[in-house]
Amino acid sequence: MSAPIRGRWHIGRVANRRPEGDTAVRITLEVPTWPGNDAGSHVDLRLTAPDGYQATRSYSIASSGDSTHVVLVVDEVPAGEVSPFLVHQLAEGDELEVHGPLGRYFIWTPSDLDRSPVQLIAGGSGVVPLFSMVAAREREADHGDFWLLYSVRTPRDVFFRDELATLSHAKVDIIHTRESPPGSVRPPGRLTREEISRLTFPASATPRMYVCGSTPFVETISRSLVELGHEPARIRTERFGGTS
Secondary structure (H helix, E strand, O other): OOOOOOOEEEEEEEEEEEEEOOOEEEEEEEOOOOOOEOEOOEEEEEEEOOOOOEEEEEEEEOOOEOOOEEEEEEEOOOOOOOHHHHHHOOOOOOEEEEEEEEOOOOOEOOOOOOOOOEEEEEEHHHHHHHHHHHHHHHOOOOOOOEEEEEEEOOHHHOOOHHHHHOOOOEEEEEEEOOOOOOOOOOOOOOOOHHHHHHHOOOHHHOOEEEEEEEHHHHHHHHHHHHHOOOOHHHEEEEEEOOOO
């Protein structure tokens, strides 16, 4: 996108929905008035109950560019007010109120003049905005290297499995924390500092870094990156909470 776009409310219709991993759903909304969005943007979704009660939640956008299709991935929080409805009850043809696009800080744009390498580090569903960056990079021929380090519980929880497997302009490393795939030589477990050092760009490459996941994940990863010599100013973070 060439210039920031002011977010506003739109009406989106569910054009398609499909399972994404064991506990999530990928939702494609057709939003006729959508102005397009940069990779890394997010939206607010608002649900209104028959009695007038409203609940609003923020979700990262998995798509970018000028299309009027907005792709979201919603991971269910069983005790939440919004995500169980979106995962289990929302149907194709249903309409949702969508406010966006939102976000200025946590974005990557193909028009960026900085050709430094880009390091993406995701925890769980935090991969959604980072996938939008990888997909945007895939459409560009003249940009720095992209690496994605993706920490996920089990092989069944990997989002965008097919798309990640066919990328031609990004290196993808997936770390499993609870269950490793058959044949894996790495036992399941959390990312270690040694692995972060080995699987990400060194500080000497001065990469731009985007880290997204739960608050504990983001804090741990960011601290390790600083300890490995990366400049805090080049580390952008986005966190999600535990209610949805």
